[in-house]
Each structure stands twice: as C-alpha cells, then as structure tokens.
Amino acid sequence: MQTPDSPATPLAETISPPDHAFPTLTANQMARIAAHGRRRSTVDGEVLVEAGDTAAPFFIVLRGTLQALWPREASEALVVTLHGGQFSGEANVINGRRAIVRLRVSEAGEVIQLDRHQLLALIQTDAELSEILMRAFILRRLRLIALDVGDVVVIGSSHSSGTLRVKEFLTRNGHPFRYVDLDRDGDAQELLERFQVGVADIPVVICRGHDVLRNPTSAQIADCLGFNQRIDDTHISDLVVVGAGPAGLAAAVYGASEGLDVLVLEANVPGGQAGSSSRIENYLGFPTGISGLELTGRAHAQALKFGAHVMVAKRATRLACDGRRYTVEVDGEQRIRAGAVILATGATYRKPAIDNLPAFEGAGVYYGATPMEAQLCAGAEVAVVGGGNAAGQAAVFLASTADRVHMLVRGPGLAETMSRYLIRRIEENPAIVLHTRTQLVALEGNGRLERIRWRDDQSGITEDHAIGHVFIMTGAIPNTGWLSGCVVLDERGFVKTGPDLSPDELAAARWPLSRPPFLLETSRPGIFAVGDVRGGNIKRVAAAVGEGSIAVAFVHRTLQH
Ligand SMILES: Cc1cc2nc3c(=O)[nH]c(=O)nc-3n(C[C@H](O)[C@H](O)[C@H](O)COP(=O)(O)OP(=O)(O)OC[C@H]3O[C@@H](n4cnc5c(N)ncnc54)[C@H](O)[C@@H]3O)c2cc1C
Numbered sequence: 001m002q003t004p005d006s007p008a009t010p011l012a013e014t015i016s017p018p019d020h021a022f023p024t025l026t027a028n029q030m031a032r033i034a035a036h037g038r039r040r041s042t043v044d045g046e047v048l049v050e051a052g053d054t055a056a057p058f059f060i061v062l063r064g065t066l067q068a069l070w071p072r073e074a075s076e077a078l079v080v081t082l083h084g085g086q087f088s089g090e091a092n093v094i095n096g097r098r099a100i101v102r103l104r105v106s107e108a109g110e111v112i113q114l115d116r117h118q119l120l121a122l123i124q125t126d127a128e129l130s131e132i133l134m135r136a137f138i139l140r141r142l143r144l145i146a147l148d149v150g151d152v153v154v155i156g157s158s159h160s161s162g163t164l165r166v167k168e169f170l171t172r173n174g175h176p177f178r179y180v181d182l183d184r185d186g187d188a189q190e191l192l193e194r195f196q197v198g199v200a201d202i203p204v205v206i207c208r209g210h211d212v213l214r215n216p217t218s219a220q221i222a223d224c225l226g227f228n229q230r231i232d233d234t235h236i237s238d239l240v241v242v243g244a245g246p247a248g249l250a251a252a253v254y255g256a257s258e259g260l261d262v263l264v265l266e267a268n269v270p271g272g273q274a275g276s277s278s279r280i281e282n283y284l285g286f287p288t289g290i291s292g293l294e295l296t297g298r299a300h301a302q303a304l305k306f307g308a309h310v311m312v313a314k315r316a317t318r319l320a321c322d323g324r325r326y327t328v329e330v331d332g333e334q335r336i337r338a339g340a341v342i343l344a345t346g347a348t349y350r351k352p353a354i355d356n357l358p359a360f361e362g363a364g365v366y367y368g369a370t371p372m373e374a375q376l377c378a379g380a381e382v383a384v385v386g387g388g389n390a391a392g393q394a395a396v397f398l399a400s401t402a403d404r405v406h407m408l409v410r411g412p413g414l415a416e417t418m419s420r421y422l423i424r425r426i427e428e429n430p431a432i433v434l435h436t437r438t439q440l441v442a443l444e445g446n447g448r449l450e451r452i453r454w455r456d457d458q459s460g461i462t463e464d465h466a467i468g469h470v471f472i473m474t475g476a477i478p479n480t481g482w483l484s485g486c487v488v489l490d491e492r493g494f495v496k497t498g499p500d501l502s503p504d505e506l507a508a509a510r511w512p513l514s515r516p517p518f519l520l521e522t523s524r525p526g527i528f529a530v531g532d533v534r535g536g537n538i539k540r541v542a543a544a545v546g547e548g549s550i551a552v553a554f555v556h557r558t559l560q561h
Helices: 027-034 091-095 116-125 127-146 161-172 186-194 218-225 246-257 292-305 371-376 389-398 420-428 503-508 541-559
Strands: 038-042 047-049 058-071 076-082 102-114 152-156 178-181 204-207 211-214 236-242 262-265 309-311 316-320 326-330 334-343 347-349 381-385 404-408 432-435 438-444 451-456 462-465 470-472 476-478 527-529
Touching (some): 027 127, 038 058, 102 116, 127 292, 246 292, 246 541, 262 334, 334 541, 389 420, 389 470
Parallel strands (some): 236 334, 262 309
Antiparallel strands (some): 038 102, 204 211, 347 476, 438 451, 451 462
C-alpha cells in the first residue's frame, strides 16, 4: 500500500474536473448545505472514508484538497482530486451501500460533513442542489464502471449460465466489476484447474478483494457487497412493497415522497421485466425511446432519494394476513410487519415445454434482449419465439446486430397480437424472417446451445438449424404462488382487485368492512395489487407505473383507519 507521501499512480484515464460529474458549488449553494451538516478541519493524510465502509459520510471541500483513491492489491490509483467547492461521494452515498473508493486528505484544510440522513433530507428539500448532486453521483458511478474501478472480479465463461446471471445481477445493480473471460485467458483457466475449480463452480467471484465465492447466488453477492441494510423484525413499516419492477418502484417513489415509511423487497434486482427490455418506445415523455435499464435505474435512484428502503435479492416467501397488521416472510426466515402491503410481483416468462430448456438458459436461451445479449449474437443467426410486442421489439432490436432473425409464431400471423408499428418494422426489415404456425420443438448442444429444431404445424415438417441463440418471448405466469391463499385470485392465478371482486367472492373471503374494496385493493383491506400481477392489468410499463402510484393514495386512506 502506498503511503500518503508517495504519489498515487494515476489511472490511464484519470478524471479531469471540472465538469458535470465534478462541479464547483457557489458560495450560496455551500451555505445551504452547511446548514444541514457541520464544519470540521482536516489533517494531511487523514482517511475520511475507507473503501468498504458502510454509510460513508458526504464532504464538501472548503479549504485544502481531498483525493479519491482506488485501493488495489499493493497500491492505489488516483481517481480524482477534489478542490475547494467540490464534493465527495457517488451513487453509494444515496443507496447506503459500501464505499468503492478511499477518500483521503491530500492537503489539510476544512470540510463540511453530512451523514447520509442529513444528505437525504437536503436533497428532498432543495431542488437545485438535488439535481446537481444526483447528476454528479450518477455520472461518477458511470465513470467508475467505464474505468473498470470496482471491488469485484468475475472469472467466468460465456458458456456458463451462472456467469450471465452474475454479470446481469451486478450490471443491473449498477455495480462496477472486472471480468476475466476463461475462454480467452488460458492462464486464468489453468489457475482455476490447479485449485480444482470445476465447471459447476463457474463463475468464481472475488468480492471486495478477500471473499472468493464459487458460482454464488445473488443473495450471497448482495451480502458480500453490503447491498442491504439489516431488517429490523420489530419495526412496523407503513408500507411494504413486494417487487421492484416499474409498478413497485412507482409505489415506492410516491409512498416515500408522501411521507410513508416504505420498505421494498425485490427477489432479484430492481427493474423487473422492464429492466430487461432493450428499448421502451411507448413510455410517455421519451419520444426516441429509453432502455428499460435506464428507466428503472432512474426510478430506483428516485425511490432511494425519497428515503425508501430497497432490499435486493430478498424474496417474499409467505404472506400472513390474519389480524390488522400484515406480516411478510422473507426467504423463509425473517419477518417484516406492515400497515399496508402492495403486491407488485409481476409475472414470469411462459416457457415452451422442452425438457432440456433449463440447461441452456443463459447459455443460448434468453428471456430478454438487452445490448448484453445482442453483443453475444452479433453476426449470428438467431431465433425469437413469440408473436407479441416483446417478441417484435426483440426481433427488430436483434436484427441490427444479428445476421438473420427467425421469428417463430404459433398463430397464423401477427395482426392480433402485435402493435401495428412493430408489424410494419418487421415486414420492412430484410434481416427478419417470419415463420407462422411454427413451434420450437428441440434444443441441442454440448454445454451451450448449438442447434435448434422447429416444426411447421401445418405440414408437420421439422427443420434443424445451426442456431445458438434463442429468445423466448411468449408471455408470462403471475408470481402469486407465495400468497398462501390470502387474497382472491382469478382462474389464471392473477390477483383480483376492486370492482372485479364479486359480492360472493368478498363474502367467501370474509371481507370485514362496510365499504367495498378500493380500486386496486384485494379481498383483504390494506393489501393492494398493481402491475402485471393484477388480473385485468394492461401489460405495459405505463400501466404498471400508473397503478403503483394510484395505489399509494388508497394506502393513505387505509392507514388512517
Ligand atoms: C423483453 C420485454 C420488453 C417489454 N417491452 C415493453 C415496452 O416496450 N413497453 C411497455 O409498455 N411494456 C413492455 N414490456 C412489459 C413491461 O415490462 C411490464 O408490463 C412491466 O415490467 C410490468 O411491471 P411490474 O412492476 O408489474 O412487474 P415486473 O416488471 O414483472 O416486476 C416484478 C418484480 O417483482 C419481483 N418479484 C417477483 N416475485 C417476488 C417475490 N416473491 N418477492 C420479491 N420480489 C418478487 C421480480 O423479481 C420483479 O423484479 C416488456 C416486457 C418484456 C419482458
């Protein structure tokens, strides 16, 4: 480790302020921040934040300089030097996760210090500073990712589904990591073999420089990186939102911004299905479209800004609904109590009945077409299964990088299942070949997908093709299995709400109140369902966001009684 006296090695692209990522605040802006924190002097070499610290404070330099440093095995690299009027921190300060870089005083002086709660209070009340700080934090995080500055190394292979899962988990959490590809790095492969790391152990994740995790679950990675704060079993949240897709995130933003104490549980990563959409073109206000990752990433940051607690890789496994307060069981162990619950668990993909399909998931079979998958199949032939809007978007998107896209559709055409604008784009795109009345019937390959077979249902003829990338876009099944009979479901398993509940169903469910259920309220008072998990919902991002925000208005009314 270098001492404060020895200059740190600059990164190849050391960031050169000033810019939007490293603005200099005016005297008036600094005075407004100072009102929320405390002034303190600093001494040369003092470490204000250590990499790995949780709940790192936030600093504004009044006099002297601070350096953000990336600690590496035996040295450290200079990320940026902060001068008078500039401030520390990046996305982790807002989400309360571990610090990625060390912050050290390089020239003694004076700073204003705020803890996370003081900072959150500031950005909730000062719109101008909120914009400056949020923009800087997000841009800084993007630069850390671009510079490969991070505390995680993933050693994996594009032939392993675990590798894709882990990379996706880190990427969708916006967490920077370095990737060592075993297919290209013979030395790394030999090293793993010497340590008897088998195929089932891939990927190996080196977390925060010390933990070596073999093919870890998302929950193990989240624990190691300190993604989640501790759940207090005795605390009763005003509102527990289950699921952090667009519907759950909207509920979190509106709930927290309107003063509710909101806890969000997400089984995987915030963003839901929308997070895996390469381009959402029909969401209001984005005329050129927006990637699902960007839209939901912004919503996640917004929910955190308003003070919602978002827990990732935490699955709700049971809902206890006897009595006035509700209890959500998490991963079969912890229990969370809530005054009101919003169910926003969406739906999971409907899959063709092919026995060995799970063996190729993430290794040639995908359920989303993001730039990451598009990169994997650049210049190749691919197949998209399904005739709905998601399939159409995927086909158009993939056709921009793939050599040819085969669309396999069970029905006689697209007209009944797809928006007109998409049908036109598909018809006009010479790289897309539409196969109607056709089904995917077999997948073959050794470790990863190499060949597929489809059948023309009219002629009965099957065809084999050397296609290694298949995108399944065939609709979804609601994630309601964990609700333990608490609320009334429709015949397809979606949650029934408001006027869709008949008097007989309410009587059978022992609805206890004289008023009927509010719009979006289930057969239990204070339990709401929003987004794709709700029966009758229009499966669109805008519908999910609208329902998530509307439900909060009714949550206030149920909490008042
Ligand atoms: C590839 C693709 C492209 C799409 N493109 C568009 C588009 O362009 N325009 C458009 O309007 N719509 C689009 N959609 C549809 C849109 O994404 C969905 O309608 C929307 O995401 C639904 O939001 P939701 O929050 O209700 O559910 P979801 O997005 O499904 O989110 C539900 C969340 O709940 C979590 N969860 C599930 N069970 C549990 C549990 N037990 N405990 C905790 N968490 C749980 C899941 O992990 C998930 O994150 C697309 C969908 C896909 C798959």
